[in-house]
Amino acid sequence: MAKKRMVQAINEGIAEEMQRDPRIILFGEDVHISPIGDTRGLIDRFGPSRVINTPISETVMTGMAVGAAATGSRVICHLFYGNFIYTGFDAIANQAAKLRYMLGGQVKLPILFMAMIGGGRSVAAQHSDSMHPILANLGGLNIAMPATPYDAKGMIKAALRADSPTFFLQAAGRGGEAGEVPEEDYILPLGQAAELRKGDAVTIVAIGSMVKPALRACDELAKQGIGATLIDPRTVVPMDYETILRSVAQTGRLVIVDEARKTCSMASEIAATVVERAFASLKAPIRRVAVEDVAMPYSPVLEKAVLPDAARIVAAVRDVVQVEGATND
Amino acid sequence: MTSAKTLSATPGEAPPESLPFSVDTLLDLYSRMLRIRLVEERLAQVQSEGELPGPVHLYIGQEAVAVGVCAHLTDTDWIASTHRGHGHFLAKSRETPKLVAEVYGRATGVCGGKGGSMHVADVSKGILGANGIVGGGIALATGAALTAKTHGSGAVSVGFFGDGAANQGVLMEALNVAALWKLPLVLVCENNGFSEFSPSETVTAGEIWKRGTPMGIPSRPVDGNDIVAVYRAAGEAVERARRGDGASLLEMRTYRLRGHVEAEKTFLAKTYRTEEEVEARRAQEPLLRARSLLRDCGVNDAAFAAVEAREGAEVDAAFEYAAASPWPDVSTAFQDMFA
Numbered sequence: 001m002a003k004k005r006m007v008q009a010i011n012e013g014i015a016e017e018m019q020r021d022p023r024i025i026l027f028g029e030d031v032h033i034s035p036i037g038d039t040r041g042l043i044d045r046f047g048p049s050r051v052i053n054t055p056i057s058e059t060v061m062t063g064m065a066v067g068a069a070a071t072g073s074r075v076i077c078h079l080f081y082g083n084f085i086y087t088g089f090d091a092i093a094n095q096a097a098k099l100r101y102m103l104g105g106q107v108k109l110p111i112l113f114m115a116m117i118g119g120g121r122s123v124a125a126q127h128s129d130s131m132h133p134i135l136a137n138l139g140g141l142n143i144a145m146p147a148t149p150y151d152a153k154g155m156i157k158a159a160l161r162a163d164s165p166t167f168f169l170q171a172a173g174r175g176g177e178a179g180e181v182p183e184e185d186y187i188l189p190l191g192q193a194a195e196l197r198k199g200d201a202v203t204i205v206a207i208g209s210m211v212k213p214a215l216r217a218c219d220e221l222a223k224q225g226i227g228a229t230l231i232d233p234r235t236v237v238p239m240d241y242e243t244i245l246r247s248v249a250q251t252g253r254l255v256i257v258d259e260a261r262k263t264c265s266m267a268s269e270i271a272a273t274v275v276e277r278a279f280a281s282l283k284a285p286i287r288r289v290a291v292e293d294v295a296m297p298y299s300p301v302l303e304k305a306v307l308p309d310a311a312r313i314v315a316a317v318r319d320v321v322q323v324e325g326a327t328n329d
Numbered sequence: 330m331t332s333a334k335t336l337s338a339t340p341g342e343a344p345p346e347s348l349p350f351s352v353d354t355l356l357d358l359y360s361r362m363l364r365i366r367l368v369e370e371r372l373a374q375v376q377s378e379g380e381l382p383g384p385v386h387l388y389i390g391q392e393a394v395a396v397g398v399c400a401h402l403t404d405t406d407w408i409a410s411t412h413r414g415h416g417h418f419l420a421k422s423r424e425t426p427k428l429v430a431e432v433y434g435r436a437t438g439v440c441g442g443k444g445g446s447m448h449v450a451d452v453s454k455g456i457l458g459a460n461g462i463v464g465g466g467i468a469l470a471t472g473a474a475l476t477a478k479t480h481g482s483g484a485v486s487v488g489f490f491g492d493g494a495a496n497q498g499v500l501m502e503a504l505n506v507a508a509l510w511k512l513p514l515v516l517v518c519e520n521n522g523f524s525e526f527s528p529s530e531t532v533t534a535g536e537i538w539k540r541g542t543p544m545g546i547p548s549r550p551v552d553g554n555d556i557v558a559v560y561r562a563a564g565e566a567v568e569r570a571r572r573g574d575g576a577s578l579l580e581m582r583t584y585r586l587r588g589h590v591e592a593e594k595t596f597l598a599k600t601y602r603t604e605e606e607v608e609a610r611r612a613q614e615p616l617l618r619a620r621s622l623l624r625d626c627g628v629n630d631a632a633f634a635a636v637e638a639r640e641g642a643e644v645d646a647a648f649e650y651a652a653a654s655p656w657p658d659v660s661t662a663f664q665d666m667f668a
Binding site: 027 | 409460461462470472473484503666
């Protein structure tokens with residue numbers, strides 16, 4: 001396998017699918033010049049009728065995506081920074097997530113909404129949100145959050161063959177990270193978690209951008225003699241609860257790492273589900289490592305204090321491991 | 330739309346106007362308008378009797394717009410509509426029983442009872458649906474036009490919206506891309522005088538049709554209660570879109586004879602218009618004017634009676650069908666979020 005950067009993997013996935021399926025069109029702001037590189041060169045291969053530069057008009061873009069998808073196009077709507085999802089939120093929440101339902105299944109809405117989310121780059125509060133829990137709450141949207149180039153390519157190709165709206169949320173500023181990507185055609189179905197580390201003491205679920213610090217945390221914990229299982233759900237809708245529950249049944253302890261703000265985060269949702277479905281197997285309280293309920297600050301010193309990192313994950317794990325014996329285990 | 334007949338639009342008034350279609354076509358258009366009127370009147374009645382589970386926003390007084398525009402469209406053309414959307418549905422689809430059953434919330438409704446009045450849609454007939462979001466249909470229609478343009482289908486897309494929706498920012502964004510990309514789109518604003526419970530002039534600056542001209546979009550006001558004027562203006566706009574020459578904006582000036590929503594007087598503390606105003610406007614309503622035109626063309630009482638009997642029977646049957654239809658199976662409440 002060859003090493004490829006995240007943006008290359010995404011770019012290749014889109015190009016292969018556009019080549020395969022002439023119904024796919026792509027539109028968004030600056031998708032021709034593609035400042036982050038994920039759509040670079042597609043204009044040359046597929047032309048301006050299928051790769052369309054839009055004005056900065058998220059309100060009409062998201063609604064247009066729904067109208068185009070309902071009438072036979074397969075749409076990639078590139079929204080650039082995740083926070084611009086809010087600007088185009090009306091048609092996402094009121095049309096994309098509901099139109100098929102309201103119409104009793106009369107339409108399919110094959111839409112891929114792309115955006116980069118999360119902090120860590122000193123672009124402050126309006127360019128750093130992680131809004132996947134808000135989108136998940138709408139109920140009719142798949143949400144893919146790739147942590148590796150391999151996953152990114154496999155999932156974007158799966159999303160482009162799906163008939164439902166899918167958000168593809170890549171961690172901002174991480175497009176240059178390289179990973180193994182096979183040359184041959186492959187698909188990674190949505191809803192399949194990956195088990196990245198295997199250990200008996202604790203289960204760590206890390207979402208999207210949090211997989212990388214969680215891997216570092218696992219290495220550190222191993223040095224301390226604490227074996228952790230690390231699960232990357234890869235999609236938060238659908239969520240592969242079976243893999244999480246199976247692991248918790250073995251370890252009895254769960255730490256969830258999410259870059260969303262803690263209140264109503266995916267971490268909260270996973271914790272609630274595990275308590276409902278596997279309370280008896282828990283040996284310790286579940287811990288959420290998430291962003292406190294503040295906006296993302298600008299100064300790198302402040303931002304570092306807000307974002308979950310390996311040290312916070314290690315501390316949370318040590319906490320739940322040490323409370324063993326205090327429960328009715 | 331070939332046989333031109335000379336007649337006067339209003340008896341005794343000169344100059345005479347030539348019809349852009351045969352008298353038979355005019356009678357067909359009138360029948361469609363009458364169908365909508367009869368459905369809406371019956372919905373008002375059953376709503377007042379407590380037969381409907383949800384609110385209805387009736388189209389009475391605006392029938393010429395939907396019928397005159399949709400007369401130019403085929404099943405492969407698209408429309409996106411508004412919360413006041415029964416008329417657009419009935420102008421493009423013959424599925425009256427399924428529309429009424431949907432408003433009744435029944436399993437046989439066109440959306441299986443999951444959409445109701447504000448979401449009636451018949452996608453097989455090119456209807457993307459009524460829409461509960463004011464201005465929601467504008468972007469959907471723009472997207473349908475983008476599909477048509479990109480894939481060269483030759484389809485035309487029509488976005489209906491009200492004067493209230495004209496104040497949503499999405500209109501400016503849609504006009505911009507429609508002009509920029511020469512989309513096969515016709516934006517039809519139905520200015521019915523009221524933005525929900527507020528007279529238009531209290532919430533809308535300037536004239537709505539003029540909002541298209543700075544973008545280079547052919548835009549004009551139209552007498553929306555005159556089926557002939559609507560038919561003509563829509564015909565030009567649809568043809569222009571079909572030729573690949575781009576979008577148009579039409580402001581259909583009409584008048585909402587019913588309230589924003591049925592039974593609104595039960596919760597409004599005061600009125601926002603006088604009965605005298607409504608009565609004065611009733612004299613200009615589109616069915617009355619179409620009947621007058623048809624009489625001038627020699628259509629006699631027997632012919633009107635035949636149309637009324639036929640449409641009345643269709644509508645009676647649709648309401649009987651709806652009322653007798655079963656409620657949806659509750660399992661369907663958990664289906665159709667994903668394809």
